[in-house]
Amino acid sequence: MSTYRFDALLRPRSLALVGASGREGSLGRAILDNLRAAGFPGPIFLVNPNRDTVDGAPCAARIADLSAVPDLVVIGAPPERVPEIVDDAGRTGAGAAVILTARLGLGADDPGPRAQAIARSHGLRLLGPDSAGLAVPGHRLDASLFAHAPAPGDLALVSQSGTVAAAIVEWAVRHGAGFSAVLSLGGACDVDVADCLDHFAGDLRTRAILLCLDRVEDARRFMSAARAAARAKPVVVLRAGRHAPDARRPVTHTGALARPDAVYAAAFRRAGLLAVQDLDEMFSAAETLGRQRPFPGHRLAILTNGRGIGLLAADRLADSGGTLAQVTPADGFGAENPIDLGIEAGGPAFAAALEPLLADRASDAVLAIHVPTARSDAAAVAQAIAGTVTRVRRGQTRKKPVFAVSLGEEAAAVAALSEAGIPRFATDSEAIEGFLHLVRYREAQDDLMRTPDSLPRDFTVDSEAARGIVARALRQGASWLDPVAVAGLLTAYGIATVPLVLAPDVDAAAAAAWPIIAGGGLVALKVVSPDVVHKSDIGGVHLDLASEADVREAARSILARARRERPDARIAGFAVQPMVRKGQRRELIAGLAEDPTFGPVVVFGRGGTAVEVIDDRALGLPPLDLALARDLIGRTRVARRLAAYRDVPAADLSAIALTLVKLAQLAADLPQVRELDINPLLADETGVVALDARVRLGRGPERVRRGRGHPRFAIRPYPTEWVRTMTLKGRAIRVRPVRPEDEPLFRAFFAEIDPEDVRLRFFAPVRDFSHAFLARLTQLDYARAIAFVALADAEAGPQTMLGAVRLHADANRDSGEFAILVRSDARGTGLAYALMRLMLDWARFEGILSVEGTVLSENRPMLAVCRRLGFSQVRDPDDAGVVKVRLGLTPAA
Numbered sequence: 001m002s003t004y005r006f007d008a009l010l011r012p013r014s015l016a017l018v019g020a021s022g023r024e025g026s027l028g029r030a031i032l033d034n035l036r037a038a039g040f041p042g043p044i045f046l047v048n049p050n051r052d053t054v055d056g057a058p059c060a061a062r063i064a065d066l067s068a069v070p071d072l073v074v075i076g077a078p079p080e081r082v083p084e085i086v087d088d089a090g091r092t093g094a095g096a097a098v099i100l101t102a103r104l105g106l107g108a109d110d111p112g113p114r115a116q117a118i119a120r121s122h123g124l125r126l127l128g129p130d131s132a133g134l135a136v137p138g139h140r141l142d143a144s145l146f147a148h149a150p151a152p153g154d155l156a157l158v159s160q161s162g163t164v165a166a167a168i169v170e171w172a173v174r175h176g177a178g179f180s181a182v183l184s185l186g187g188a189c190d191v192d193v194a195d196c197l198d199h200f201a202g203d204l205r206t207r208a209i210l211l212c213l214d215r216v217e218d219a220r221r222f223m224s225a226a227r228a229a230a231r232a233k234p235v236v237v238l239r240a241g242r243h244a245p246d247a248r249r250p251v252t253h254t255g256a257l258a259r260p261d262a263v264y265a266a267a268f269r270r271a272g273l274l275a276v277q278d279l280d281e282m283f284s285a286a287e288t289l290g291r292q293r294p295f296p297g298h299r300l301a302i303l304t305n306g307r308g309i310g311l312l313a314a315d316r317l318a319d320s321g322g323t324l325a326q327v328t329p330a331d332g333f334g335a336e337n338p339i340d341l342g343i344e345a346g347g348p349a350f351a352a353a354l355e356p357l358l359a360d361r362a363s364d365a366v367l368a369i370h371v372p373t374a375r376s377d378a379a380a381v382a383q384a385i386a387g388t389v390t391r392v393r394r395g396q397t398r399k400k401p402v403f404a405v406s407l408g409e410e411a412a413a414v415a416a417l418s419e420a421g422i423p424r425f426a427t428d429s430e431a432i433e434g435f436l437h438l439v440r441y442r443e444a445q446d447d448l449m450r451t452p453d454s455l456p457r458d459f460t461v462d463s464e465a466a467r468g469i470v471a472r473a474l475r476q477g478a479s480w481l482d483p484v485a486v487a488g489l490l491t492a493y494g495i496a497t498v499p500l501v502l503a504p505d506v507d508a509a510a511a512a513a514w515p516i517i518a519g520g521g522l523v524a525l526k527v528v529s530p531d532v533v534h535k536s537d538i539g540g541v542h543l544d545l546a547s548e549a550d551v552r553e554a555a556r557s558i559l560a561r562a563r564r565e566r567p568d569a570r571i572a573g574f575a576v577q578p579m580v581r582k583g584q585r586r587e588l589i590a591g592l593a594e595d596p597t598f599g600p601v602v603v604f605g606r607g608g609t610a611v612e613v614i615d616d617r618a619l620g621l622p623p624l625d626l627a628l629a630r631d632l633i634g635r636t637r638v639a640r641r642l643a644a645y646r647d648v649p650a651a652d653l654s655a656i657a658l659t660l661v662k663l664a665q666l667a668a669d670l671p672q673v674r675e676l677d678i679n680p681l682l683a684d685e686t687g688v689v690a691l692d693a694r695v696r697l698g699r700g701p702e703r704v705r706r707g708r709g710h711p712r713f714a715i716r717p718y719p720t721e722w723v724r725t726m727t728l729k730g731r732a733i734r735v736r737p738v739r740p741e742d743e744p745l746f747r748a749f750f751a752e753i754d755p756e757d758v759r760l761r762f763f764a765p766v767r768d769f770s771h772a773f774l775a776r777l778t779q780l781d782y783a784r785a786i787a788f789v790a791l792a793d794a795e796a797g798p799q800t801m802l803g804a805v806r807l808h809a810d811a812n813r814d815s816g817e818f819a820i821l822v823r824s825d826a827r828g829t830g831l832a833y834a835l836m837r838l839m840l841d842w843a844r845f846e847g848i849l850s851v852e853g854t855v856l857s858e859n860r861p862m863l864a865v866c867r868r869l870g871f872s873q874v875r876d877p878d879d880a881g882v883v884k885v886r887l888g889l890t891p892a893a
Contacts, residue, residue: 002811003199005125008095009191010136010181010199012071013042015143016063016094018085019076020046022054027076027100030145031133038135038142038149045070063088073097074133074143079104082129083114090122098143099128104187116189131186132162135169137179138205144182146170153178155290156200158193159212160185161240164279168210171283176418177290180206192217194225198811201229208234208289210282211273214241216264219598219714223271223621224783225811230272231776234294234441236285237273239264250593251533252677252694254603257617258593266619267598267714270628272444274437281433284425288434291423292401297364298439299325300432301357302338304369305345305376310338313369313405313428322436325363330356344375347384354385358392358400367431369405378406382413386420401438405431459494461662463669466492470672473697480530481695483575489695493662495678496689498580502528504573506555512576513551522546522579525554526692527562531569533694536609538565544579551576580682580691584648586641587680588688589617590659592667594674594698599712600667602660606638607680622664623717625740629657629664642683649685656683668717674698716782722842728829731792733802735838738787740779745789747774749801754824777806784809786842790822790831802826805835807843807851815850816843820862832865840869840889847891855883 021028049061073089104112119126133144137152146169159165162184200206216222242261250256268275276282304310329335341349372378393399404424406413417424425431487497503509513523527540539561542554589607605617618635644650675696723736750769787806791799803822822832866885876882
């Protein structure tokens, strides 16, 4: 339901407290006290069937008995009464309810699920159960169990844990940080993290969002909402329980490497969220984001009154991957960074040194550290820093960020820095952390807006052959592909493998080895068993075999040890391969694992038998493009070994990245593949080859996603099923969904199109088609938006973009807003009508109930197309030059 009725939840005009009480220490009393202390502006109705009054105020027995319908109902009643109260609230027309009551159960007949079903039938939004409440300081609403009321501000805090939310509120009270809203989700039977992200992403009162969670229930909804929110504003996430016991039982190396905490980290990164590790870091992020906007650049200048403390800050910056600026020399100090003003430096010295640093283009931010001494007053220094920053910023278009460390708690110092909007930290370590939070957030935004490399033109896969391999294995009841089938599967996706012969017995193994030996090669012999995943664990791999006798002896040895150590294992035979020398090749691991929350995960790292001990790996959620694959590689330590060193040429990084993209495509094509393990994947300057691999199958999706798209992907992949070829006025036009790598195509389109056409589309002249502008047009979350591009001459020569149409669904997916732009020379061909028809087909398929748009009244061709398609047309009462068009839709089956 997303943001439906969030106005009743967060900005109610009236509310009812069910379970109101005058008894000290009771839940009802605590909530009532907080509501009154906050000064809620509307009526507060009290409901308690056992009382006529509370503190002299009248008390109703039921919500239905109230003199007016409350927007919000706060419930602090016993568990067995909650469903009845929710029904009462829904029947009377309340918009939302907060359930503070805990232990409502999860069974079908328990109060929790019954209350959820009742609320849904009435369209009543529920926060909770087991919620610590919510607070909206700007609306003077505090319906929470927090010890102190949050102060007004522009941070939104959303927490699954009530105690974590309370801890952050306490910290904020002490540090002067404020919130646009604080929500404790509790059991989240209705309002969840994704709903809150959708709301606060568009909330003008919220500048940054803080998330505290321990689980994600619906990965697809979460990822879609998180990616949309992160494009709009900073989102900081703290996950509790990162090291909880892993309930999975992975059997491959890639499965073991894809631990839940690593998968969550990969998901947060892919969504553009800033992940922190603990409350201290969350507080540091809150302090920074509450007072400083993200900024371009990463070079830090450090100004201090002590060389030692400055060097400690520089060391922490280097240890954390930050960059120390090469500052420009100025009067009073040289080019050395940190800049030491001396232990006696007071306010005038800090002010004199800070002013040129704020103007210096060689740094992107300044950290001012002051250690109080007998001759250097903290309050005076803080006031000097604050005054200088405030004065200099008045004349700057780009206001350079300043961070402050004041090793003291003088109220005057704290107040001066706070009033100037300067983040203040107690230690240099916290300040460096706060600076890097903003740097990494900006980098995440750059990653979200990055244009990926185009895939090679020869990137093709034989998905039908791959599906046949998997289908045959499943018909035979196999849960593991045999080595020949594995080789065939990898070959279908263009991943090179070592030739292999499957031999059923000792004699057959010797016969298969003979051609290799006769050619002067050596043989590798491996046991083949559906019950033995790691062959080396039972001595099931023999290498460097130089004769048939060696092969026979090795085969007998493998059988004897297998019978001794795994008597229950079914031995299907032996895999015979020519030996491949590692030489200067790097041993890598690449594959797929299955996460119970986020579905398929691509795994990459350093390979070998000790892969789990070394634990050098990075994870990524499919689908992948080459840019994401390269980022995945770069997050491992083994990435440094892929570069050239001494007499070893650099490995072919493009071939490795393309292999990861192919694996992500395999996961999209074959939902039955549960785990895929290539270990080792050998890489050198000539490319990659899979030396050994295994594939585990499953008969049906372990967790099917609701809605359209891949049944197990948390992120909707590129919708290839919507590619079309149209013939318009005898001309073949190829229409397909927009891809991120289409940015150059759009840039060329806007460079050639008539400026008047651009004005009709954007309602104003547009002269700067920047990377950020074009990235927003081409980088789509296919779960909530689509854009179709029309191309001419797609089969031969350069592609010419003729036009595009896009539709963006609202958070509730009830309606979508369209926009369309077609070249002047394509008018009269029916292209605009065809693009609109295709967009409407997609909207029906996705279950969107209406499509709306805004058209300039002078754009008569577009209005004619809308009229032909059945859109209603109404003049905008606020702007006579604009027409609002709308079409109701019936969702496709």
